[in-house]
Amino acid sequence: MNAVMTVPPAAIAAEPIVRLDGIERSFGLVQALRGVSLSLKGGHALALVGESGCGKTTCARIIARMDTPTGGEMLYRGRNITRTGTAAEEKAYRRAVQMVFQDPFASLNPVFSVQHHLARPLALHGHARSKAEQVKGVADLLNWVGLEPSLTAHKFPHELSGGQRQRVNIARALAVQPDVLVADEPTSMLDVSIRLGILELLARIKQERQLALLYITHDIATAAHVAEEVIVMFAGQMVEWGDTLSVIGHARHPYTQLLLSAVPDPDRPFVAGDSARFLGHAEEVRRLSRPSSTEVNKVGPNHFVRALGAMS
Amino acid sequence: MNEALLQIRDLSVDYFLDKGAFRAVKNVSFDIGRGELFGLAGESGCGKSTIAYAITRLAKAPAWVAVGEILLDGQDLLKLPESRLQEVRWRRIGMVFQSAMNSLNPLMRVEAQFHDVLRRHTGSSREKSRARAEEMFKLVGIPASRLTDYPHQFSGGMRQRIVIAICLALKPELIIMDEPTTALDVVVQREILEQVIDLQRGYGFSVLFITHDLHLMAQLCHRIGVMLRGELVEVGDVRQVSRAPAHDYTRKLWGAIPQLPGHPPVKDAIA
Numbered sequence: 364m365n366a367v368m369t370v371p372p373a374a375i376a377a378e379p380i381v382r383l384d385g386i387e388r389s390f391g392l393v394q395a396l397r398g399v400s401l402s403l404k405g406g407h408a409l410a411l412v413g414e415s416g417c418g419k420t421t422c423a424r425i426i427a428r429m430d431t432p433t434g435g436e437m438l439y440r441g442r443n444i445t446r447t448g449t450a451a452e453e454k455a456y457r458r459a460v461q462m463v464f465q466d467p468f469a470s471l472n473p474v475f476s477v478q479h480h481l482a483r484p485l486a487l488h489g490h491a492r493s494k495a496e497q498v499k500g501v502a503d504l505l506n507w508v509g510l511e512p513s514l515t516a517h518k519f520p521h522e523l524s525g526g527q528r529q530r531v532n533i534a535r536a537l538a539v540q541p542d543v544l545v546a547d548e549p550t551s552m553l554d555v556s557i558r559l560g561i562l563e564l565l566a567r568i569k570q571e572r573q574l575a576l577l578y579i580t581h582d583i584a585t586a587a588h589v590a591e592e593v594i595v596m597f598a599g600q601m602v603e604w605g606d607t608l609s610v611i612g613h614a615r616h617p618y619t620q621l622l623l624s625a626v627p628d629p630d631r632p633f634v635a636g637d638s639a640r641f642l643g644h645a646e647e648v649r650r651l652s653r654p655s656s657t658e659v660n661k662v663g664p665n666h667f668v669r670a671l672g673a674m675s
Numbered sequence: 676m677n678e679a680l681l682q683i684r685d686l687s688v689d690y691f692l693d694k695g696a697f698r699a700v701k702n703v704s705f706d707i708g709r710g711e712l713f714g715l716a717g718e719s720g721c722g723k724s725t726i727a728y729a730i731t732r733l734a735k736a737p738a739w740v741a742v743g744e745i746l747l748d749g750q751d752l753l754k755l756p757e758s759r760l761q762e763v764r765w766r767r768i769g770m771v772f773q774s775a776m777n778s779l780n781p782l783m784r785v786e787a788q789f790h791d792v793l794r795r796h797t798g799s800s801r802e803k804s805r806a807r808a809e810e811m812f813k814l815v816g817i818p819a820s821r822l823t824d825y826p827h828q829f830s831g832g833m834r835q836r837i838v839i840a841i842c843l844a845l846k847p848e849l850i851i852m853d854e855p856t857t858a859l860d861v862v863v864q865r866e867i868l869e870q871v872i873d874l875q876r877g878y879g880f881s882v883l884f885i886t887h888d889l890h891l892m893a894q895l896c897h898r899i900g901v902m903l904r905g906e907l908v909e910v911g912d913v914r915q916v917s918r919a920p921a922h923d924y925t926r927k928l929w930g931a932i933p934q935l936p937g938h939p940p941v942k943d944a945i946a
C-alpha cells in the first residue's frame with residue numbers, strides 16, 4: 364500500500380469543470396468540512412454519501428457559492444475562484460452550476476404555478492423568447508421529468524405530492540441548461556419506481572449534455588446506479604473514495620462497512636429490545652472514525668482509504 | 676378491550692380544484708391495532724399523505740372534504756369539533772411529517788420549542804421540559820449541549836430527528852410517521868427506528884408508518900397496506916405481502932428497489 368498525502372486526481376484525463384482542493388469550513392467549533400478535495404467532470408457523476416450532519420450540504424452550498432469556505436481552494440475551469448471573481452465571472456458561474464435541494468417543500472414558491480417556476484428561468488437565460496416557446500419549453504421539461512404537462516403546468520406547489528414537487532425542482536434546475544448539477548438528496552422523497560426513473564434521467568442528461576453531476580445521497584445503493592465514483596464522508600472528512608464498484612464491493616473503512624450493513628434488508632426484521640446492539644456497534648465505529656488523519660492508503664487502481672486517526 | 680385503536684372506514688378524500696373535485700383517496704378501510712406497527716406503501720401521489728392529513732384533519736388545501744369514518748377508540752375524528760381536536764393532536768396522535776424538518780420555528784432555540792410543546796400539552800415546568808429534552812436528544816443521537824442552538828444550525832437530518840424527539844416526548848397513543856427518515860442516512864435511520872421499536876414496546880403506542888421503502892417497511896411493520904391511485908389494493912401481514920404479494924402492483928413495487936450491485940447485502944458484523 365502506498366501512503367499518499369493529498370487526494371490524487373481521478374484517473375480520467377478530462378479537465379474538471381469544478382475542483383475543490385482541501386476545502387475547510389468551520390461554524391464556530393463545528394468543523395463541517397475538513398480538507399475536502401474533489402473534481403466534477405463533464406459527463407461524469409460523483410456521489411457523496413455519508414451520515415446525517417457529516418457536511419454534504421455544506422459542501423454543496425460551497426460549490427453553488429451560497430457559502431464561503433474557511434480554507435482551501437476552489438477552481439472553475441482551471442481558474443482559481445476561491446475569492447470572488449468579477450461580476451461577470453460570478454454570474455457565469457452561478458448560471459453554470461445549478462442545485463437541486465434536499466427538501467422539495469421549502470424550495471418552491473407557494474404563490475407561483477409550476478408553469479411560472481419553469482418559464483422564468485427559460486426566459487431569463489434566453490432559452491425561450493416567445494410565449495409559445497415558453498409553453499413548449501415548459502412542456503418539454505415536464506415530460507422529461509415524467510410529469511404530464513396538461514395535468515401539472517397550471518398547478519401550484521401545494522397541489523402536488525412530495526415526489527411531484529421534487530420533479531418540478533429538478534426540471535427547474537435543468538431549465539437553465541447548466542454545466543454542473545449539484546443534486547442534494549434529489550430522490551429521497553420519491554418512491555422507488557420514480558426514483559429509478561429520475562436517476563436514469565440524470566444519467567441521460569449527464570451523457571447527452573456532458574453535464575457534471577454531484578449526486579449527494581445517503582442511499583449508497585442508488586449512488587451505485589448513478590455515479591462512476593463515490594466519496595464516503597464522515598464528520599466532515601473523506602474517509603473512503605474511488606470507483607463506486609470498488610468502494611462498495613471492497614469497503615475497507617469501518618464507517619463504509621457500517622453504512623453498507625445498515626442498508627434495509629426485508630429478511631431481517633427489527634427486534635424489540637435489541638436496539639442497544641446496533642447502537643453500540645455504530646457508536647464504536649463513529650468513535651474510531653472521528654479522529655482525523657492525513658494518512659491515505661491506495662487500495663485499488665482508483666480506490667483510497669483514510670487511515671484511522673489516533674484517539675485523543 | 677381488543678377493538679382496534681384506529682379504524683378507518685370507507686374513507687374518501689376530495690380536493691377541490693378550479694377544474695372540479697379530485698378524489699385523492701377512494702373508499703379506503705383499514706384498522707390499526709393497539710401496539711401495532713402498520714405500514715402504508717405506494718407510489719408518489721397515491722394518497723398516503725392525504726390519509727395522514729385526514730386522520731389529524733390537518734389538510735393542506737383550503738378546500739378538501741373527507742367522507743367515511745376515522746374512529747379513534749370508537750370516536751369519529753371527522754365529526755369532532757376543532758376545539759376538541761386540539762386535545763387529540765400531539766397528545767393522543769403524534770405526527771412526524773415528510774416536511775417535518777421545516778416545522779421547527781426558526782426564531783426559537785430548540786430547547787424553548789420542547790418546552791413550548793410540553794407546557795402546552797402537559798403543563799410541564801421549564802426544568803422538567805429541559806430534563807425531558809435532554810433525555811430525548813440522547814435518544815435520537817444529538818448531544819444535549821446543542822439544545823440551545825437554533826434550527827438553522829442543524830443539518831436537515833438533525834432537524835428531522837429533533838421533530839421525532841419532540842413527538843416522542845409527549846408519549847402519544849398513535850404516532851403517524853410520514854417518511855420520517857427519508858432525510859437520514861441508513862445508519863441513523865436504523866438507529867432511530869430500532870429505538871422506536873424499543874420505545875413502542877415500553878410505551879405500547881401504535882404506529883402508522885408511511886414510506887416508499889418497502890424493504891425498510893418490512894423490517895419495521897407487522898402489517899402492510901399497499902395503495903395505488905387512491906385505492907388500497909392489498910392489506911396483509913408483512914410476511915404475506917413481502918413473500919407472496921397478491922397484487923401485481925405490489926410485485927412491481929418490490930421489483931423496483933435499487934439493490935447494491937455485485938453482491939448480496941452486507942450482513943451485519945454483529946448480527
Ligand SMILES: Nc1ncnc2c1ncn2[C@@H]1O[C@H](COP(=O)(O)OP(=O)(O)OP(=O)(O)O)[C@@H](O)[C@H]1O
Pocket residue numbers: 390393394395413414415416417418419420421422465581827828829830831832833858859860
Ligand atoms: N449555518 C450553520 N451554523 C452552524 N452550524 C452549521 C451551519 N450549517 C451547518 N452546520 C453544521 O455543520 C455540520 C454539517 O451540516 P450539513 O448540513 O452540511 O450536513 P449534511 O451532511 O448535509 O447532513 P444531512 O444528511 O442531515 O442533510 C452539522 O453539524 C451542522 O450542524
Ligand SMILES: Nc1ncnc2c1ncn2[C@@H]1O[C@H](COP(=O)(O)OP(=O)(O)OP(=O)(O)O)[C@@H](O)[C@H]1O
Pocket residue numbers: 521522523524525526527552553554690691692697699717718719720721722723724725726735736773887
Ligand atoms: N392540496 C391539494 N390540492 C389538490 N390536489 C392535491 C393536494 N394535495 C395532494 N393532492 C393530490 O392528491 C394526490 C395524493 O397526494 P399525496 O400527497 O397524498 O400523495 P403521497 O402518496 O403522499 O405521495 P408522495 O409519496 O409523493 O408524498 C396527488 O395526485 C396530489 O397531486
Ligand SMILES: [Mg+2]
Pocket residue numbers: 419420421465547830831832
Ligand atoms: Mg444535507
Ligand SMILES: [Mg+2]
Pocket residue numbers: 524525723724725773853
Ligand atoms: Mg406524501
